[in-house]
Amino acid sequence: MTVTxxxxxxxxxxxxxxxxxxxxxxxIRTRQLASLTLGRARRIPAHALDHLIHTRLEQEAS
Known part of the structure; x- marks a missing residue:
């Protein structure tokens, strides 16, 4: 079973x-947050948002 x-x-x-x-x-423009375009609509995968947050937290911790 595939998870969307x-x-x-x-x-x-x-x-x-x-x-x-x-x-x-x-x-999005600086590629810090991945996104895709569907027709004219811009969408951001939830996992890309999670990745951005985790990356920023790691940067802040170091």
Missing amino acids: PELLTVPQVMARLQLSRTAVYDL
């Missing part, structure tokens, strides 16, 4: 990170 990854919208990521739209798109 959860895809988040930019507003959902904005709410979870409490960041502006510009800040989220900057993370």
Whole structure:
């Protein structure tokens, strides 16, 4: 059985990170946050958001 990854919208990521739209798109543009485009819609896999958070926590700890 295949598990479909959860895809988040930019507003959902904005709410979870409490960041502006510009800040989220900057993370995407600089490839710190992976995303994909489906038609005209930008989606962020939930695991990519988790990866960003864990990476930033590790950087802060060192």
